[in-house]
Amino acid sequence: MIKFDAVHKRFPNGTTAVHDLTLELPEGGITVLVGSSGCGKTTTLRMINRMVDPTSGTIRLGGKDIREQDAAELRRGIGYVIQQSGLFPHRTVLDNIATVPLLLGWGRRKSRARAAELLETVGLTAEAGRRYPHQLSGGQQQRVGVARALAADPPVLLMDEPFGAVDPVVRIQLQDELLRLQQELNKTIAFVTHDIDEAVRLGDRIAVFRTGGHLVQCAPPAELLARPADDFVADFLGAERELKLLSLTTLADVPVQPATTVRTVRDDAPPPRPGSGPHLVVSARNEPLGWLDPDAGAAGPPSPVRPLRDTDSLLAALNESIASPTGLIARVDGAGVLTGVTSREAIHEQAGRRHQQAARTQLTAQKTAPATQKTAQKTAQKTAMETAPENGPENGLDTTPAPGGSAPGGSI
Numbered sequence: 001m002i003k004f005d006a007v008h009k010r011f012p013n014g015t016t017a018v019h020d021l022t023l024e025l026p027e028g029g030i031t032v033l034v035g036s037s038g039c040g041k042t043t044t045l046r047m048i049n050r051m052v053d054p055t056s057g058t059i060r061l062g063g064k065d066i067r068e069q070d071a072a073e074l075r076r077g078i079g080y081v082i083q084q085s086g087l088f089p090h091r092t093v094l095d096n097i098a099t100v101p102l103l104l105g106w107g108r109r110k111s112r113a114r115a116a117e118l119l120e121t122v123g124l125t126a127e128a129g130r131r132y133p134h135q136l137s138g139g140q141q142q143r144v145g146v147a148r149a150l151a152a153d154p155p156v157l158l159m160d161e162p163f164g165a166v167d168p169v170v171r172i173q174l175q176d177e178l179l180r181l182q183q184e185l186n187k188t189i190a191f192v193t194h195d196i197d198e199a200v201r202l203g204d205r206i207a208v209f210r211t212g213g214h215l216v217q218c219a220p221p222a223e224l225l226a227r228p229a230d231d232f233v234a235d236f237l238g239a240e241r242e243l244k245l246l247s248l249t250t251l252a253d254v255p256v257q258p259a260t261t262v263r264t265v266r267d268d269a270p271p272p273r274p275g276s277g278p279h280l281v282v283s284a285r286n287e288p289l290g291w292l293d294p295d296a297g298a299a300g301p302p303s304p305v306r307p308l309r310d311t312d313s314l315l316a317a318l319n320e321s322i323a324s325p326t327g328l329i330a331r332v333d334g335a336g337v338l339t340g341v342t343s344r345e346a347i348h349e350q351a352g353r354r355h356q357q358a359a360r361t362q363l364t365a366q367k368t369a370p371a372t373q374k375t376a377q378k379t380a381q382k383t384a385m386e387t388a389p390e391n392g393p394e395n396g397l398d399t400t401p402a403p404g405g406s407a408p409g410g411s412i
């Protein structure tokens with residue numbers, strides 16, 4: 001869908017932000033761009049919607065050279081979400097979302113109806129739509145930013161650290177929502193983040209850049225984690241990359257031992273005798289409720305259990321097996337009913353197998369830059385940066401109406 005071919009960007013002050021970039025962003029996939037600060041991620045993103053023009057090379061969108069398209073028109077077909085949401089402060093949330101449809105000439109009624117629909121899609125109430133951006137939390141503002149980017153149903157979304165300014169809990173919620181939306185909408189998404197966990201969670205492919213605008217490796221998360229191209233990528237992924245790999249694997253293939261492997265006790269039954277070992281407390285419906293060890297000192301409430309489904313990750317299973325007094329995890333079906341248990345050892349074994357499997361995976365025919373540099377500086381100070389974007393406003397919204405479109409009212 002988006003194809004960079006030998007793209008180079010050198011700013012007038014001499015800074016090379018992007019160096020000879022050849023990269024494909026497949027249709028309907030999320031490609032995450034990561035790398036140290038100042039390595040050219042934002043510039044790469046902004047070249048897609050022509051907020052920055054390459055010095056040389058070609059970018060094609062759906063097979064067509066983007067230079068052959070009018071920049072404003074091109075941008076209206078590309079949703080753009082930035083970290084501080086970039087909302088118009090003096091316009092209501094609903095009007096913010098309706099901006100692009102209005103510019104495209106949909107008319108006020110249809111544009112607002114579309115905005116109202118999207119408000120619901122991103123989990124906000126109609127009441128929130130009547131507020132102004134400053135009357136919303138940071139997380140809510142980001143949702144509005146996503147809704148606005150989706151308003152004209154563009155096939156492409158550019159997201160530049162969209163969840164960077166919210167707390168970790170809200171961040172996970174927003175990531176979940178994006179994944180849910182993406183299942184329905186199937187957009188081609190280019191997503192910039194500093195957070196490798198976010199990249200692993202969201203990306204179909206992850207492109208790792210290093211200082212000087214060099215692409216070092218682009219691969220699906222599992223492949224990247226199992227086979228980093230060089231020390232820079234390995235360093236960037238962090239010491240726990242094997243654990244991150246487990247977060248991508250489900251429990252489905254790990255054998256379930258029968259529930260009889262573990263002693264169970266109903267929550268309404270008398271407590272187990274001392275000396276009888278740890279028991280899994282279950283409800284009348286056979287749902288795991290906690291672990292009870294009659295020999296573990298003063299009788300107290302059962303210690304918590306987190307029952308796991310086949311769709312849960314191997315990382316969650318490992319975590320739970322460490323916390324479990326028996327080393328066993330409780331497996332449940334979709335209704336939360338106990339189906340059996342799995343041992344810490346079985347989880348370990350599967351984790352090892354998963355790693356070997358990922359390491360064996362052939363690197364697919366993706367373009368990677370030569371991995372010559374063994375080590376690289378983890379961070380780089382941004383050089384003298386001209387703050388104003390090259391072409392158009394920061395939020396990527398040119399507010400000149402399209403031919404036949406109408407200005408969205410108020411002064412933007």
Ligand SMILES: Nc1ncnc2c1ncn2[C@@H]1O[C@H](COP(=O)(O)OP(=O)(O)OP(=O)(O)O)[C@@H](O)[C@H]1O
Binds near residue numbers: 035038383
């Ligand atoms: N308009 C500009 N004029 C001059 N230099 C620029 C301009 N925009 C960016 N740069 C420089 O280009 C390099 C890449 O910047 P860019 O913003 O693309 O990096 P980034 O990877 O997105 O950084 P960060 O992760 O810190 O947001 C940096 O050295 C930056 O200082």
